[in-house]
């Protein structure tokens with residue numbers, strides 16, 4: 001809109017380009033850097049994936065919610081050095097407000113839960129599939145947006161909530177044909193680290209930042225971040241003990257370190273028992289080095305991984321009981337996960353598990369033989385649509401040959417031909433494209449005739 005100064009400026013630029021070359025400068029047709037267009041064939045794959053996510057959420061009794069993609073920046077200002085908060089897609093809006101495209105959904109969810117406060121019926125089991133954003137300066141060609149299935153349970157302090165979320169993840173994998181041979185889910189608890197660090201006198205307010213640094217050990221060597229750890233006040237002795245804790249191999253060894261009074265240990269054991277009961281114990285693997293990279297996790301954390309080790313984490317999550325407290329609210333137990341649309345797509349492609357998304361079927365093509373009967377064709381289209389039969393109405397003056405090819409391309413089962421003489425007698429021709437039969441049908445009976453044939 002050229003009403004604003006910005007609008008006038010860009011109009012002037014366009015004009016000046018036109019003046020110098022006499023023709024309009026061609027618009028850049030690519031989507032913004034790091035973003036994707038979804039053409040119909042892309043939407044078929046996306047709707048298939050989101051459809052499974054929504055089905056699994058519903059199977060677990062979850063309800064869908066949504067929130068604005070734009071939030072106050074303050075929702076994401078955390079001091080723990082997380083990647084996700086260092087790459088905010090943030091800016092100052094025309095009202096001089098500091099805002100950001102959401103890099104994740106959990107803070108919006110926490111805001112919504114906190115806004116309802118005590119009036120909320122617990123437990124809350126909510127899901128959403130938000131598009132989330134990040135702004136990377138030196139774009140390593142990485143994407144700046146992705147869709148992320150979020151499932152969260154609020155108000156349940158017990159490990160039963162974690163078990164339910166793991167059930168949802170495994171249920172999804174099974175539905176799309178992924179097995180526990182393809183994928184595993186690493187499980188740990190930050191409470192393990194917290195017990196070790198507390199025993200060594202590390203103050204609680206250093207815990208989140210320590211976990212964010214430990215998470216980086218997946219990618220960088222210890223010596224690359226030893227300095228940052230020391231800045232947190234971690235002595236070499238503590239760092240050594242920390243690294244030793246990360247390499248504990250199993251729950252029995254964990255008991256040696258934490259003692260049999262450890263709450264973290266008891267919870268992990270209980271979780272493994274529940275997993276046995278659900279029937280997905282073989283998907284889980286205890287891994288003391290998994291802490292995930294979000295500052296607000298406080299307890300059990302988990303992440304889905306491909307056993308070939310070729311891909312980044314498929315999904316991840318954990319317990320975050322203190323998030324509302326960091327927003328100045330009353331704490332409320334919470335656990336959730338995020339499951340991005342990118343890595344799973346690569347995995348499904350690698351395992352040849354993507355169905356072929358043939359084009360969107362339309363039931364019938366309604367074809368007026370001449371413009372003089374277009375109105376009748378439109379009327380017939382309306383009638384069949386009112387009976388939930390999808391129809392593609394041929395909008396232009398086309399030949400029969402084109403109409404046949406068009407119906408075939410659309411995967412239509414019937415071609416309804418509107419002819420001048422026939423329509424005058426209240427009749428249309430209906431061709432069953434599979435059987436090649438063509439019959440005359442009264443307009444008032446077209447829908448039932450087609451519905452019967454579609455049902456057979």
Ligand SMILES: CC(=O)Nc1cnc2ccccc2c1
Pocket residue numbers: 084103104132133134143144145146340342343
């Ligand atoms: C593999 C991938 O595309 N990851 C991805 C892409 N976009 C994001 C945007 C915001 C936060 C995390 C993101 C993560």
